[in-house]
Amino acid sequence: MTKQWNSETIEILLAAQGIRLAPGRAEKIANALNAATVSGSLPLEFESDPTSYVLALERCKAK
Amino acid sequence: MSDPASLSLAAAAQALRERRISSRELADACLARIARWQPRINAFISVEQDAANEGVPLAHKDMFYRKGRVSNCGSRIRRGWVARETSTALLRLDAAGMLQIGTLNMAEFAYGPTGHNDHWGDCRNPWNPEYIPGGSSSGSGAAVAARLVFGALGSDTGGSVRIPAAACGVSGLKTTWGRVSRHGAMPLSHSLDTIGPLARSAEDCALLLAAIAGHDPLDPVSSREPYVGKISNSGFRIAISTAWIERNVEPEVAAAVLAAAGALRSGGAQLLEAAPPDFATLSAHCITVMQAEASAQHARWMRERPGDYSSAVRARLESGFAVPAAAYLEALRLRGTWLERFCATTLSAADFYLLPAMKIRVPTLEQTGARGGADMPALLGEVTRLTRWVNYLGVPALVIPCGFDSRGLPIGLQLVGRPFAEAILLAAGHAFQRETDWHQRVPVS
Numbered sequence: 001m002t003k004q005w006n007s008e009t010i011e012i013l014l015a016a017q018g019i020r021l022a023p024g025r026a027e028k029i030a031n032a033l034n035a036a037t038v039s040g041s042l043p044l045e046f047e048s049d050p051t052s053y054v055l056a057l058e059r060c061k062a063k
Numbered sequence: 064m065s066d067p068a069s070l071s072l073a074a075a076a077q078a079l080r081e082r083r084i085s086s087r088e089l090a091d092a093c094l095a096r097i098a099r100w101q102p103r104i105n106a107f108i109s110v111e112q113d114a115a116n117e118g119v120p121l122a123h124k125d126m127f128y129r130k131g132r133v134s135n136c137g138s139r140i141r142r143g144w145v146a147r148e149t150s151t152a153l154l155r156l157d158a159a160g161m162l163q164i165g166t167l168n169m170a171e172f173a174y175g176p177t178g179h180n181d182h183w184g185d186c187r188n189p190w191n192p193e194y195i196p197g198g199s200s201s202g203s204g205a206a207v208a209a210r211l212v213f214g215a216l217g218s219d220t221g222g223s224v225r226i227p228a229a230a231c232g233v234s235g236l237k238t239t240w241g242r243v244s245r246h247g248a249m250p251l252s253h254s255l256d257t258i259g260p261l262a263r264s265a266e267d268c269a270l271l272l273a274a275i276a277g278h279d280p281l282d283p284v285s286s287r288e289p290y291v292g293k294i295s296n297s298g299f300r301i302a303i304s305t306a307w308i309e310r311n312v313e314p315e316v317a318a319a320v321l322a323a324a325g326a327l328r329s330g331g332a333q334l335l336e337a338a339p340p341d342f343a344t345l346s347a348h349c350i351t352v353m354q355a356e357a358s359a360q361h362a363r364w365m366r367e368r369p370g371d372y373s374s375a376v377r378a379r380l381e382s383g384f385a386v387p388a389a390a391y392l393e394a395l396r397l398r399g400t401w402l403e404r405f406c407a408t409t410l411s412a413a414d415f416y417l418l419p420a421m422k423i424r425v426p427t428l429e430q431t432g433a434r435g436g437a438d439m440p441a442l443l444g445e446v447t448r449l450t451r452w453v454n455y456l457g458v459p460a461l462v463i464p465c466g467f468d469s470r471g472l473p474i475g476l477q478l479v480g481r482p483f484a485e486a487i488l489l490a491a492g493h494a495f496q497r498e499t500d501w502h503q504r505v506p507v508s
Binding site (some may be wrong): 005010013014018019020021022025026028029032033037041042043044045048049050052053054055056057058059060061062 | 104240241254288343344347362365366369374376377382384385392393395396397398399400401402403404406414457458479481482483484487
């Protein structure tokens with residue numbers, strides 16, 4: 001699905017968090033978000049959570 | 064003795080132990096060089112002329128807190144802020160006989176890869192002040208390269224130790240996430256932040272790492288993994304993506320890096336061709352995590368005083384407020400799987416992966432600053448293209464100089480290892496530096 005970020009949605013999103021954007025920034029952020037792609041994603045196990053990274057560090061260390 | 068400031072950290076420490084030189088003589092030699100170089104490169108934020116303690120003179124990025132002293136963090140917002148406690152890394156260096164003689168310039172809140180700083184003045188490359196020193200540990204790279212101190216601490220969240228090391232021609236170690244306590248160091252992105260040394264050689268980096276590594280109850284993610292500093296230094300198995308380097312890296316950089324790989328092979332290492340990691344995807348995940356965490360860290364100041372940030376850092380922080388929470392958490396959930404894939408595929412049977420620190424030659428301050436034009440954002444992306452992915456995986460990486468380009472700017476070699484394999488990287492760097500003299504070249508003021 002094509003992403004639909006635009007300057008208005010960015011302004012609303014940041015204003016809701018109390019952030020005042022510098023002039024001209026909303027459009028740049030929207031363009032960057034629409035252009036951002038992650039091409040090589042891996043299958044994500046349903047059970048994985050961010051803390052599983054610590055276990056991976058342990059498993060991957062040099063023996 | 065010739066200029067004491069020309070000694071390595073290892074040699075200076077030994078001379079001090081054997082009372083062949085005094086701490087005052089070492090400090091005076093450094094202070095004389097600082098007086099000569101500071102107007103040219105703006106590496107220092109503060110200089111301590113009459114340090115009372117004894118030790119080998121170091122200075123650190125202006126984000127490591129020392130009780131009762133100012134840490135400006137490269138910013139206007141924290142200008143004059145006095146720390147209430149001392150960072151664990153500084154306490155450990157004090158205990159190891161090191162002396163802090165100043166604080167060093169850095170990117171505002173460590174959030175920039177070039178060395179620009181609107182509040183404290185740009186730091187400049189000692190090899191040529193028109194060029195970037197790299198960031199965010201800009202002063203650390205520049206001060207070590209110009210032999211103003213024997214070593215310095217930096218922090219690395221997306222390349223902030225390694226890019227200055229590469230651009231300034233010094234050795235810099237990005238440590239495994241959790242290897243060094245971050246207590247008392249300014250945070251940027253807690254999932255990615257690491258602390259590491261910049262010094263004149265891999266051997267000097269090893270001495271500093273031995274001092275600062277280890278568990279700290281004040282940093283709950285600091286590891287209990289022991290640091291064993293001595294590794295046999297021959298017979299390394301090195302993964303390399305030769306064809307990728309030839310196709311994607313600027314020719315002068317590629318030639319120097321491939322020549323370095325050849326030198327390591329001549330010294331007994333085995334080169335193993337490997338598919339490169341998915342740099343683009345790993346970098347994208349790194350950016351997602353960094354932006355979300357940095358913006359959350361700065362949320363209060365971004366609401367209350369956004370005008371006190373430079374326009375570049377404010378823009379980076381604004382972007383983070385638009386990162387969807389689900390995207391941030393998905394990047395973190397994928398992190399362990401990507402790490403295991405890197406170790407199983409790119410590294411496979413190798414001890415470490417060899418690649419350039421930067422795929423391009425060192426750019427100028429003008430090219431990468433506000434007047435850089437339409438190409439500037441893409442150029443900044445090129446500067447960090449080969450470093451950010453390492454922070455996402457959380458693994459260690461050593462950068463050492465491996466040549467100079469036709470303009471006289473340094474070229475950096477990067478060795479990326481498994482988690483907690485710093486000693487292997489440092490041993491390989493030391494082996495390389497015993498056979499080459501790139502790390503001994505000094506810029507002329």
